[in-house]
Amino acid sequence: MNDVNMLIALSGMLFLSVASPGPNFVIVTSTAVASRHAGVMTGLGLAAASGTWALAAIAGLSLIVAQAAWIAVALRFAGAFYLIWLGIKMIANARSALPVAAMSASSGWHAARKGYVASMTNPKAIAFYGSIFALMVPTHAPLWFDATVVALAAAISCAWYCSMALLASHPAVRGVLVRRKAVLDSVAGALLVAVGGRLLVGR
Secondary structure, three states: OOHHHHHHHHHHHHHHHHHOOOHHHHHHHHHHHHOHHHHHHHHHHHHHHHHHHHHHHHHOHHHHHHHOHHHHHHHHHHHHHHHHHHHHHHHHOOOOOOOOOOOOHHHHHHHHHHHHHHHHOOOHHHHHHHHHHHHHOOOOOOHHHHHHHHHHHHHHHHHHHHHHHHHHOOHHHHHHHHHOHHHHHHHHHHHHHHHHHHHHOOO
8 A cells, every 4th residue: 555545544434433423522522612612722722732643653552561561550540530520510510601891812722631631531542543553654654754744633532522613603503502401511521431430440
């Protein structure tokens, strides 16, 4: 398989990974309902994490984890507690009104950081980037190829999550979501807690 075909295959794998429903989707859409800016910033944080994971995979993530299994365990527990914390927070604020204050630079940074941390503490990322993804990148690939892979990972993630943020914050969609905020936030929060709980027990 030549380099172009390899990049196309990787792009398809990356898209399937980010487009599959999961905690990242819940976080970016629920944030976007409260603020389009915050939702987009969360999407950018998730994109930065995708680029970081891709870079780690190229640097030999699977070898590192194989030599130090405690890294995977620590990541699993950190991710589990973070998702549970986010889920409990969503449930607690489910019936509260959406904030109307304008986004500040610091709150935008907070939204981006939330997305980045959520993705970087997601143990499923190791399974994807540390195995399938790492195997599809040639060991001795040229620098331009590695740089393109990292850029693709960030760009595809950015395009998907920021699109979801823009969709969730569209007036028509947002109106429906706001009217059902209590139920949706409670369900989304319960989902995050459940995913975190499964991670704690190692499933």
